[in-house]
Amino acid sequence: MSLVFYHGHGSPYSWRVWLALEHLGIPYELKVISFSEKDQLKPEFVALNPRHQVPTIAHDGFALWESLAILEYLDEIVPARRLYPGTPQERARIRRLAREDEEHLDRKCLTPIYDELYMKPAGTPPDEARLEDARRQLAGELDYFGRELRGAFLAGEAPTAADFVLYPDIAYVKRIGAKKPESKLAGILPPPIAQWAARIEALPYFEKTFPPHWRS
Numbered sequence: 001m002s003l004v005f006y007h008g009h010g011s012p013y014s015w016r017v018w019l020a021l022e023h024l025g026i027p028y029e030l031k032v033i034s035f036s037e038k039d040q041l042k043p044e045f046v047a048l049n050p051r052h053q054v055p056t057i058a059h060d061g062f063a064l065w066e067s068l069a070i071l072e073y074l075d076e077i078v079p080a081r082r083l084y085p086g087t088p089q090e091r092a093r094i095r096r097l098a099r100e101d102e103e104h105l106d107r108k109c110l111t112p113i114y115d116e117l118y119m120k121p122a123g124t125p126p127d128e129a130r131l132e133d134a135r136r137q138l139a140g141e142l143d144y145f146g147r148e149l150r151g152a153f154l155a156g157e158a159p160t161a162a163d164f165v166l167y168p169d170i171a172y173v174k175r176i177g178a179k180k181p182e183s184k185l186a187g188i189l190p191p192p193i194a195q196w197a198a199r200i201e202a203l204p205y206f207e208k209t210f211p212p213h214w215r216s
């Protein structure tokens with residue numbers, strides 16, 4: 001079996017897949033796509049993934065993109081199925097948490113914060129009302145996910161797909177809070193989520209997945 005993993009450092013979607021590959025112990029060849037070099041638009045990559053996005057995997061010639069589809073696929077190709085473990089109900093709950101991260105925490109909270117603080121032309125001030133609304137919603141989402149913890153992780157004592165989907169977004173909250181004081185995100189993580197994030201960061205494979213350009 002040969003699996004090639006096309007990854008972009010800093011992509012939250014791609015980070016999910018890297019954590020999952022490591023957690024499952026699936027051997028893979030890492031190919032880093034450089035956005036500054038526009039690698040994703042090069043013909044060889046577009047031939048593999050016409051949407052030119054990471055994450056993308058190629059498994060024995062089968063190309064797959066969309067991080068949630070990849071996570072479910074990875075779960076199916078290993079015998080223990082540890083990304084979505086448990087009963088149909090427990091597995092459905094993990095899928096629900098992953099979708100809730102995308103729909104609520106990511107789309108309604110992080111996207112407007114990122115737009116206001118990183119995407120506006122230089123010199124254009126952020127829309128404070130939009131920022132404040134997103135921050136308020138984010139605080140609610142963080143409490144919500146804190147209440148969804150079931151032990152050390154979201155679905156018990158071992159991490160699952162739900163944790164790997166949520167973690168990169170929490171890492172973004174931490175990073176924006178540290179890099180942009182005007183975001184007022186520093187200190188927004190409630191203790192259950194801060195402690196959960198520390199448990200993810202203590203996983204033996206975590207360090208290798210950390211975006212290298214975030215170290216400075």
Ligand SMILES: N[C@@H](CCC(=O)N[C@@H](CS)C(=O)NCC(=O)O)C(=O)O
Pocket residue numbers: 008010011012013014040051052053054055065066067068
């Ligand atoms: N829904 C997709 C989103 C993937 C995505 O947006 N990837 C971005 C990086 S964060 C990308 O590759 N952008 C490059 C491009 O669109 O050209 C997933 O879950 O995998």
